[in-house]
Amino acid sequence: MDTLEKSLSLKVKAHLKEAFKLHIEKIEFQLTRTDFEGDITLMLFPLLKLTRQNPSVLGESIGSYLVEKNSFVTNFNVVSGFLNLIISDRFYLTFLNKFLKVKEYW
Numbered sequence: 001m002d003t004l005e006k007s008l009s010l011k012v013k014a015h016l017k018e019a020f021k022l023h024i025e026k027i028e029f030q031l032t033r034t035d036f037e038g039d040i041t042l043m044l045f046p047l048l049k050l051t052r053q054n055p056s057v058l059g060e061s062i063g064s065y066l067v068e069k070n071s072f073v074t075n076f077n078v079v080s081g082f083l084n085l086i087i088s089d090r091f092y093l094t095f096l097n098k099f100l101k102v103k104e105y106w
Contacts, residue, residue, distance in 0.1 A: 004087065008066065008073075012042065015065040020051045023105075036072060037077055038084030047082040051105045059083040 009027040016022045019033065028046060032038035044055050051058055061077030063085070066073040072091035076085050 002038055004086045004091065007070070008042070008085070011069055012062055012077055015062055015069075016047070016051070019061060020064075024050070032084045034063070036079055036082075036084050037086065039087040040085050042083040042085065043081065044078075048081065071084055
């Protein structure tokens with residue numbers, strides 16, 4: 001089963017390759033802090049020097065791409081060097097349904 005981070009990582013890498021001609025090995029995510037809107041946060045700091053973009057521009061670029069290319073990313077916000085992603089309930093329901101079909105988890 002694909003994890004949320006793995007799916008997002010593949011899309012972010014594709015965008016960075018397309019938009020900035022970069023091949024990135026690792027994309028860093030963390031849970032979004034409770035005082036901000038979002039479910040998972042992409043750490044922009046490691047990408048800033050490579051893309052030569054400021055955090056707001058890079059966050060908007062990646063966030064817009066993810067909303068357009070992923071049905072499960074519904075919205076985003078950029079706070080300093082953090083891209084907070086809002087994940088649809090549909091993603092969690094789909095994941096849970098796949099999880100429930102795997103016999104080893106019963």
